[in-house]
Amino acid sequence: MIRALVFGVTGYTGLELVRLLSTHPEIFIVAGSSRTWAGKRASEALPFVNRAKDFPLRTLEDLLEDPQADIAFLALPHGESMAVIRPLLEAGLKVVDLSADLRLNDAEVYQDWYGPHKDPELIPRAVYGLPELYREEIRKADLVANPGCYPTSVILALVPLMKLSEVDTSCPVVDSKSGISGAGRGAKLNTSFCEAGESFKPYGVIRHRHIPEMEQELSKVAGKPVKVRFTPHLIPVSRGMVSTIHVRLIQPLSAVSIRELYIEHYRSEPFVKVLPAGKFPDTAFVRGSNQCHLAIEVDERTGWLIVMSAIDNLVKGASGAAVQNANLMTGLEESSGLSGLPLFP
Amino acid sequence: MIRALVFGVTGYTGLELVRLLSTHPEIFIVAGSSRTWAGKRASEALPFVNRAKDFPLRTLEDLLEDPQADIAFLALPHGESMAVIRPLLEAGLKVVDLSADLRLNDAEVYQDWYGPHKDPELIPRAVYGLPELYREEIRKADLVANPGCYPTSVILALVPLMKLSEVDTSCPVVDSKSGISGAGRGAKLNTSFCEAGESFKPYGVIRHRHIPEMEQELSKVAGKPVKVRFTPHLIPVSRGMVSTIHVRLIQPLSAVSIRELYIEHYRSEPFVKVLPAGKFPDTAFVRGSNQCHLAIEVDERTGWLIVMSAIDNLVKGASGAAVQNANLMTGLEESSGLSGLPLFP
Amino acid sequence: MIRALVFGVTGYTGLELVRLLSTHPEIFIVAGSSRTWAGKRASEALPFVNRAKDFPLRTLEDLLEDPQADIAFLALPHGESMAVIRPLLEAGLKVVDLSADLRLNDAEVYQDWYGPHKDPELIPRAVYGLPELYREEIRKADLVANPGCYPTSVILALVPLMKLSEVDTSCPVVDSKSGISGAGRGAKLNTSFCEAGESFKPYGVIRHRHIPEMEQELSKVAGKPVKVRFTPHLIPVSRGMVSTIHVRLIQPLSAVSIRELYIEHYRSEPFVKVLPAGKFPDTAFVRGSNQCHLAIEVDERTGWLIVMSAIDNLVKGASGAAVQNANLMTGLEESSGLSGLPLFP
Amino acid sequence: MIRALVFGVTGYTGLELVRLLSTHPEIFIVAGSSRTWAGKRASEALPFVNRAKDFPLRTLEDLLEDPQADIAFLALPHGESMAVIRPLLEAGLKVVDLSADLRLNDAEVYQDWYGPHKDPELIPRAVYGLPELYREEIRKADLVANPGCYPTSVILALVPLMKLSEVDTSCPVVDSKSGISGAGRGAKLNTSFCEAGESFKPYGVIRHRHIPEMEQELSKVAGKPVKVRFTPHLIPVSRGMVSTIHVRLIQPLSAVSIRELYIEHYRSEPFVKVLPAGKFPDTAFVRGSNQCHLAIEVDERTGWLIVMSAIDNLVKGASGAAVQNANLMTGLEESSGLSGLPLFP
Structure with a gap:
């Protein structure tokens, strides 16, 4: 024990x-x-x-x-x-x-x-605690920096693309939305039920502290500098985070092939699931679980590729990832204690 | 297995x-x-x-x-x-x-x-599947009728009172409130997000199918006929059920002593918790768990005793109770697979 | 002007x-x-x-x-x-x-x-500012005490009954539920989105400051002392208040006749509506409006009469009533500026 | 009349x-x-x-x-x-x-x-019924095609930019989010309270029927073909729509100057408000009103301009716009019957 x-x-x-x-x-x-x-x-x-x-x-x-x-x-x-x-x-x-x-x-x-x-x-x-990137380093670490929620949802969505020559990954356009628990447990007027409950709004539009973390990790994967155009929003749910990410196509690419690439990339990951064509990530389907759901579409009409991800910001975006890291650091099975299904509905 | x-x-x-x-x-x-x-x-x-x-x-x-x-x-x-x-x-x-x-x-x-x-x-x-009443019968049963959600929330709240001479338990006044999942998974206009989401309302005010079930079990415990004045309401939450129950005092009774009685009654129950004075049941604290939270107050000014209960209607009010029954029927530990904490927030 | x-x-x-x-x-x-x-x-x-x-x-x-x-x-x-x-x-x-x-x-x-x-x-x-009770006094007043939200929802529901000999109105059992705006606009943890949003709970079960106000006004109408057994609850909606009130029948009384009595009593009131049989008050249908919806049922099986009311706690329960009073005090038409329909959905 | x-x-x-x-x-x-x-x-x-x-x-x-x-x-x-x-x-x-x-x-x-x-x-x-574009034509029309909700939120946000040489408006990246009433009043499982209520998700990611309408009107304003990369999402609120729009900068442009341009452009519009720097559109502040709130930011770090808009999809996005059009068509004051403030909270 x-x-x-x-x-x-x-x-x-x-x-x-x-x-x-x-x-x-x-x-x-x-x-x-x-x-x-x-x-x-x-x-x-x-x-x-x-x-x-x-x-x-x-x-x-x-x-x-x-x-x-x-x-x-x-x-x-x-x-x-x-x-x-x-x-x-x-x-x-x-x-x-x-x-x-x-x-x-x-x-x-x-x-x-x-x-x-x-x-x-x-x-x-410290090792950056995203097992999907640094699993072996985490196993050997005695100090792990657990990733931020937005970076987790964005990095997992983009990693398989970062080395592709068909897309321009130098500055993805990232539109993210977080449940209100992401603002912490203090008593604040702007996260009160009456003011946040029937509300949806952007915040921190130009400058959010998770930006340098995303850029650092994506740049490493890409092997060249990556910037992120990032806009966070607040959703009236307690838990849940969706990132909708736009990357420009340089050459034509089919949704089928890119989806296949993602499936292959994440084949052995216990907590990343690539959804079939026509299904989109929904916070309701990851709520309370350590799963990350991904979907990929190609808009041939306009020449953009769209990646969408959903996580529970308190689980895969924070405490679930921390347990996943602790499992690795202590030699336990990586998914130990993390196999619970989401609470739906 | x-x-x-x-x-x-x-x-x-x-x-x-x-x-x-x-x-x-x-x-x-x-x-x-x-x-x-x-x-x-x-x-x-x-x-x-x-x-x-x-x-x-x-x-x-x-x-x-x-x-x-x-x-x-x-x-x-x-x-x-x-x-x-x-x-x-x-x-x-x-x-x-x-x-x-x-x-x-x-x-x-x-x-x-x-x-x-x-x-x-x-x-x-069939054995009525409320382990807090029929644990031994359930252990031996091959057919168990899992209780309704409202009856579970009401019976657990009232059982310790039913034989007390200081209260009139012949017809408790029960005001219950259920999360919307209680209405099932069909597509209906009155449980749509737009119509149920910013709404609170009573329904089935005179006649609800869970009434005979409550009356049957409470009468058995009391050893005499019990009727229930029952009003259900719909709360805009997915899961959760609160029953607020009023029973007339015949003789003075202190809140401390009656709370002690409840604590004693439920001392060895794994899934029933009597809250300390000044704390009230909150659906948020049982959401996703098999727990039933109870609180008891005495209103000396008006001569009524109030018992409040909270459960998750889908867990202790349905599927959690079913697993609890299955554990008993198959000789497993009663709380096997049911020790998860609620999803809060 | x-x-x-x-x-x-x-x-x-x-x-x-x-x-x-x-x-x-x-x-x-x-x-x-x-x-x-x-x-x-x-x-x-x-x-x-x-x-x-x-x-x-x-x-x-x-x-x-x-x-x-x-x-x-x-x-x-x-x-x-x-x-x-x-x-x-x-x-x-x-x-x-x-x-x-x-x-x-x-x-x-x-x-x-x-x-x-x-x-x-x-x-x-000061005149107590419930026009349905004190319209003429309000017209002449220069100082009006605007009623509390819970008292408005309870008094309007009970007034037509208070002089009936067929019911025992000495101590109605009142189960009330309020939207979260009733707690005011301060930043508090217990009214934060994450803690109040998927929650339903009683509070102030024995002692709530609106009790003496209800008892004062109901006693005046009854012409004898009335107590109220009052339990408030918090609903996860911004606005809305439902009171479910139980009064014991002394003699048989039909729902049809008592509903007729209410319709007659409130016939000329611009802001009180008695719903037809089988319809129940819903906060969604008064949200943002100055209306009070009432429904009455008789449970012959158990010998109780149930009255239900719905108001918007910020309108008929506060600021709408204040405008109604101001209209009367300044000689304007009583419903001036108050005829807007609820925001539904 | x-x-x-x-x-x-x-x-x-x-x-x-x-x-x-x-x-x-x-x-x-x-x-x-x-x-x-x-x-x-x-x-x-x-x-x-x-x-x-x-x-x-x-x-x-x-x-x-x-x-x-x-x-x-x-x-x-x-x-x-x-x-x-x-x-x-x-x-x-x-x-x-x-x-x-x-x-x-x-x-x-x-x-x-x-x-x-x-x-x-x-x-x-038929005249396209966006008074901010076609006011005079609407005054003379006997047939008006009332705009879609997404197009209204996007066109109003982009119009002042479409002729600027400093930005590339050939294909804005539009991330829109709509309240659930936008899906209409039918009973559907995916808009039920339990499935949509604690959920946030994209839908219609590649193909949504409002796309040709946006492209048609934006192209007319720009005087050249415009495409729109459009991703709609569903927010768990009844009413409200936010569009977050990204347009690439070709030359540097200050947020102050572009905000001034918007203020100037909409100076005499009764229903479009440009928010001051640091304030962002919030559905809660337009809920139930015919207002459109806009905010503009420039991200110099990445070279993108961001425009955000909020409307109530049922008011400025549908029925409020219809009344605004009717006022114009019948010679009434344009804002007649539309000056109500939002229902907040």
């Missing part, structure tokens, strides 16, 4: 780790951190935690003092994560960091988008 | 059985029936079924012909279930019937509320 | 006054108060205000200094309203107070439920 | 005409057609129609026999509209057709996307 700590257990990604690990056959939570609930049991803070899987809640500082565990999940805000990683690694724990703190390879780029980095020497030690 | 058949696999209770059994360690689906999809694999009809747990879909008739399995779940409409039970029993299968066909002990009462019964001799053979 | 001030213009009842008055043929807003937006124009704070109906926003204090207007709407929190009423009356304005400050006739009862009253001498000067 | 007929009164665009005309000072409905409800009064079919504005429902054939009215609104399915236009025109009525039957100037293009046209000679007689 693998003993896990969850830092920041009462946020949405923390709660989702609790949910996923409650049925994990090998990894169980021994303690969690919570500023508000320190000193209580998880079942007191979260009415749905059942007694058999209960665990104590402590302050972050308490938890760091003597971290008796094998792995730590950091579901902390950007900027806070980097401060706790070093003591955990030194105590011999493996670490999955769900924040953005170690996703960007370049501390200056980090500074441009997030502010000054407190521990830039950690950066080269 | 226990081999299961699911009849009516593409309705909401059928789909929920597929979801729950996809992570069940012992019971797996060998085949399902579907009028529309007969001849296909489940993964073709349901885009979220993963390859590892795929199974063939057949017509109901095909499935009956040579039912190679240990147990059958009948997620069929009322009236259709009773026609397939006998051949299944004769082929040696255990049967969990999710329809109302065998819930009422009296064929005449059935006729009053549902129409003529086609096989009344089956009735005495 | 009637010049109006709106105090507290950026809360939900304030915004709804802006919406309703934007198409009112006689009353127009000359200024509003807003702590956050003082110094701006309404169209800067509220992107949907059109230029033709724009008005300046000021601090409450500024607005009180020289209130050049004919009528003031107070959409302020309880406790704040009572402090601004006297200067407005002294400046010759009529006042519609949407808070609870003057709804209760007895300052001690107010203290029990809300805290100490700062200006109890104002209380006898 | 202008007497109006509404054909197809119980669909969503028909219902919306009833709502808008209920507060119109000059146009009132004298009769409506409904297959299901012929022979009844509107208030019987639609519980929210108030007595003062009631009108009879007849079959389409009855209504055509002796159409005593000044104007007819056709809220009929594509293909049915064209069959009733000629008799109405011959009886001297003006006609606003909300279907697609007369939107395309070329009967062959119509055939490609919709099927054979039954009365192609009508086509040249």
Whole structure:
């Protein structure tokens, strides 16, 4: 059995780790951190935690003092994560960091988008936790930077295209839509039921912090610089993320052949599914599961190729991916605890 | 391993059985029936079924012909279930019937509320599948009538009171609210997104088919006739059911003592949780789980006792209860495959 | 033309006054108060205000200094309203107070439920603003206490019954459900989209501040003390309120006759509609309108009479009623500016 | 007073005409057609129609026999509209057709996307009913083809750009999202609450019937052929439509200058509002109103210009535009009956 700590257990990604690990056959939570609930049991803070899987809640500082565990999940805000990683690694724990703190390879780029980095020497030690790209590196890592939700939905959709000569992948046009849990668990007027519930709107149209992460990874795959024209939107659902991506065709390409390419590319991936022609990704069909659904169409009339992806932003876009990484890092079966079907309806 | 058949696999209770059994360690689906999809694999009809747990879909008739399995779940409409039970029993299968066909002990009462019964001799053979009342009988049964969703939410809320002399339980006033999946998976205008989505409304105010079922079971527990004043409503959520139940006090009773009574009554139940004072049942905290949350308050000012319950109508109110019954019938651990936490948010 | 001030213009009842008055043929807003937006124009704070109906926003204090207007709407929190009423009356304005400050006739009862009253001498000067009960008094009043949303939905449903000898109206059992805008426009976790959106739950089960208001008015109509067993719930819709009310029958009574009684009682009311047999109130059919829909059923089997009502909590439950009162107070046609149909779907 | 007929009164665009005309000072409905409800009064079919504005429902054939009215609104399915236009025109009525039957100037293009046209000679007689493009022609027209919802949201967003040399408008990339009422009022599984409610998905990715309409009008404005790369999506709201449009920059262009261009272009339009920098269109702020909100951003980093628009698909995208057209055709003030603010929240 693998003993896990969850830092920041009462946020949405923390709660989702609790949910996923409650049925994990090998990894169980021994303690969690919570500023508000320190000193209580998880079942007191979260009415749905059942007694058999209960665990104590402590302050972050308490938890760091003597971290008796094998792995730590950091579901902390950007900027806070980097401060706790070093003591955990030194105590011999493996670490999955769900924040953005170690996703960007370049501390200056980090500074441009997030502010000054407190521990830039950690950066080269972290592996970018997208198993579909870095599975072997993750297996050997003791520190993994779990990807952002938008980057996951965009990178998985684009990877098979990036080396094709028939398409211009230098600047995909990406129109993404996220469920409201992506904004975190704070109380804000713009994510209140009355203001977000019968609403759909773009936000962060020119500048969103997930852009450098997408560009970094897509550039690596392409072997040349890639920019992303990215527009995020807010959907009135709790969970779910769809990215609709447009890439210009340089030469004619049939939908059948490109779909075949995707199927081949993802044939052995446990969590990526390429939909048959005429089916499109729907957040309802991945909700609560670690799946990523992809669809590809070619618009011959206008000369564009369209790739669409759907994930649950809290699962494959955050906590599910973190468990997938933890499975790899600890030598477990990659899909252990992650085979649940979506909650539909 | 226990081999299961699911009849009516593409309705909401059928789909929920597929979801729950996809992570069940012992019971797996060998085949399902579907009028529309007969001849296909489940993964073709349901885009979220993963390859590892795929199974063939057949017509109901095909499935009956040579039912190679240990147990059958009948997620069929009322009236259709009773026609397939006998051949299944004769082929040696255990049967969990999710329809109302065998819930009422009296064929005449059935006729009053549902129409003529086609096989009344089956009735005495079936055990009413509420483990909190009939656990031992269910263990020995080969035919279980899975309870209705409203009855489950009401009976679990009232059972501990029924023999108390301090309250008048002869006719509780029950105000229940159900998520829209309770109306089934057909295409109807009144359950369309635009008409049900920003709507809340009562329906079936005087006459709802779940009334005789509640009255039958509550009368048995009370040892005397009980009627129920029942008003159902439709909530704009997919899943979830709350019952708010009012019972008149005959003598003063403290909330503390009555809450203690409930805690004691349900102490060893794996799926019933009595909330602490000041907490109220919320569909969000049981969504997707097999839990029933209860809260009790006493209004001394007016002399009424209020019991509130929340369940997921598709889980504890249908398919989760069916799996719980199947576990008991096949000698498995009662909560096997049912320990998942709710999907929150 | 009637010049109006709106105090507290950026809360939900304030915004709804802006919406309703934007198409009112006689009353127009000359200024509003807003702590956050003082110094701006309404169209800067509220992107949907059109230029033709724009008005300046000021601090409450500024607005009180020289209130050049004919009528003031107070959409302020309880406790704040009572402090601004006297200067407005002294400046010759009529006042519609949407808070609870003057709804209760007895300052001690107010203290029990809300805290100490700062200006109890104002209380006898205010008329309770339910035109269906006090139309003539409102016409002559210069100070009106606009009713609470729950009381409106309950009182309108019960008034025709209160003097009937065939029913026991001493303590109706009232199960009410409100849309989330009823909780106001603050940012709170429990009304956030993710936590309230797929949720249904009771709250304030024993003690809700609208109870004394209902009991006061129902007791007056009955001519004897009436208590109310009241349970409020939160529905995942922005707007809408349904009350389901149970009253015990003392003697048999037919649904037809009692429905006839209601139709007769409300025959000349512009905003109360009694639905035909078999139709039930639906928040979707009153959303955005000043209508109250009522339905009545008799359950002979159990001996209870059920009355159901639906209103839009922000319109007939707040700002629409305030405009209705203002129309009466200023000698306009009662339904002026209030004849819009609901937004359906 | 202008007497109006509404054909197809119980669909969503028909219902919306009833709502808008209920507060119109000059146009009132004298009769409506409904297959299901012929022979009844509107208030019987639609519980929210108030007595003062009631009108009879007849079959389409009855209504055509002796159409005593000044104007007819056709809220009929594509293909049915064209069959009733000629008799109405011959009886001297003006006609606003909300279907697609007369939107395309070329009967062959119509055939490609919709099927054979039954009365192609009508086509040249109809004016495309977008007042922001064809105001003067509409004033003189007796037959107006009311635009589609997607085309309205896209054309209004792009018109000011189409002649600019700094941008490549030959094939805008358009990512649109529509509320579910856009799918009409039939009962379908994919628009049921349970399947559409917690879902977001693309549909009709390569081929949507609104494409030729957009291309026709944009090409006219540009004075050269324009294609549109169009992807529609379904949002879980009843009403609302957002289009996010990407156009490549050929030369640098500042957001400030282009925003100024839009403000100038739409300065005197009553229903188009250009939002200030940093504000983005939100369906919540146009819901129920005839407004179109626009925002423009320039992404210098990638060389794209982004235009975003929001409308209520049933108002500015259908019935509100129809009333706007009717006002122009009958010599009324253009915004008569259309000045209502959105229902927020």
